Amino acid sequence: MNFFVFFFLVFPTWTSAMNDVEHLNVHEQIKTLQSMVNELKNLVHVQSQRNDHLERLLSDNRNEVKELKSQFLNELRNLKSNFSKLDVVDSNQNRFLAKLKRDGLNTNRFIHSLTNRQLRLEKMHALVTEDQKELRNLSDGNYSVELIEKKSENSLRHVDKIKKRLLSPQTTSGDAIAFYAFMSSILWSPWRGRILVYDVVKTNIGNGYRSHTGVFLVPKSGVYVFTWTFRTGSSHDHSIQLMKNKKDIGSVYFHTGVDGVEAGGTGIVVTHANAGDDVFTRTNPTLNIGTGHYIQSDAHGRSSFAGWKIF
Known part of the structure; x- marks a missing residue:
């Protein structure tokens, strides 16, 4: 009897205490889980930011790779173009050297003939x-x-x-004197003060013009007209002088001003010349001509030199 009374009095109190303990444990676990969830959220946020940063870096790297590839292709095309230009320059220089050798042989023969005649x-x-x-x-x-x-x-x-x-130069009968000649090919990077040689002679009445030197030796005294034309391009400039002996009697300056565009300039002079005077054209010795500049002469436009006696 006493046992049952004790049981019924104590058991409810013990049960309530146990329930409170369990309730406290569950609350602590919930807090722990919430704390873990919050940490995981923070980790996910940080990882998301890292992923965004890596994606931006990857995109920047891709753009940089594309730009480097484009620059490489452009440089490769420029190198190919430069190699082609060098091949053309080398071919022109070889032809020019061969021509110089031929002109040298002709000059030596001419000098040898004159020497024999003089002897x-x-x-x-x-x-x-x-x-x-x-x-x-x-x-x-x-x-x-x-x-x-x-x-x-x-x-x-x-x-x-x-x-x-x-x-002395051999002249024809009468007073008729005239000549016309032009360059057969392009002249690359002529130095300052260089005498220009027009090697293709179309007219030489009076035999005063020398195709191997570019000099017109005046056969007879009188009044002459001289004209010269030159062609240049690719934003290059040139100044060409007309010389009588050592005196500048005419000058023409021309600048294309635009890359890839070719144009020409022409000068004309009327002057008195004595028999034996040397008349020729040359690049201006006071103008600094850059490397790669040229004087063009082909079927589309000739660089030429001409003159004739008017009385």
């Missing part, structure tokens, strides 16, 4: 001089000696005339 004339002059001395020693009378000396002097004048004809 023959000197021998003739020596023979005539010896004959004159021998004739003067003759004692056939004053009249005969004077007559023979006059004939000898006439022979000497004749020899001098032949010598002048052999050593």
Whole structure:
């Protein structure tokens, strides 16, 4: 009886205490779980930010790779273009060197021919001089000696005339003198003060123009008209002078001003020239011409030099 009374009095109190303990444990677990959930949320947020940052870096790297690839392709195309230009320059230089060799051989032959002619004339002059001395020693009378000396002097004048004809430019009959010549190909990077050579001769009445030097040797004194034309391009500039002996008697300056565009300039001068004067064109020695500049001459436009005597 007493046991049952005790049981019924104590059991409810014990049960309530146990329920309170369990309730406290569950509350603590819930707090722990909430704390873990919050930490996981923070971790997910941080990881999301990291992922966004990595994606931005990846996108920037892709753009940079594309830009580097584009630059590489452009540089590769430029290199190919430069190699092609170098091949053209090398081919032109080889042709120019071959032409210089041919012109050198022709000049040597011409000089050798003149030297032989001069030697023959000197021998003739020596023979005539010896004959004159021998004739003067003759004692056939004053009249005969004077007559023979006059004939000898006439022979000497004749020899001098032949010598002048052999050593001076050969002209045609009359006073007609004219020439026209142009460059056969492009002239790369001409240095300052360079005499321009127009190697293709179309007209040379009076034989005053020299295709191997670019110089017109005036055959007869008079008033002449000279004109010169040059063509350049790719934003390059040139100044070409007309020279008479060492004097500048005309000058033309031209600048294209635009890359990839070619154009030309022309000068014309009327001047008096004496027989034996040298007339030629040259690049201006005071203008600094950059590397890669050129004077163009082809079927689309010739760089040329011409002149003629008007009276």
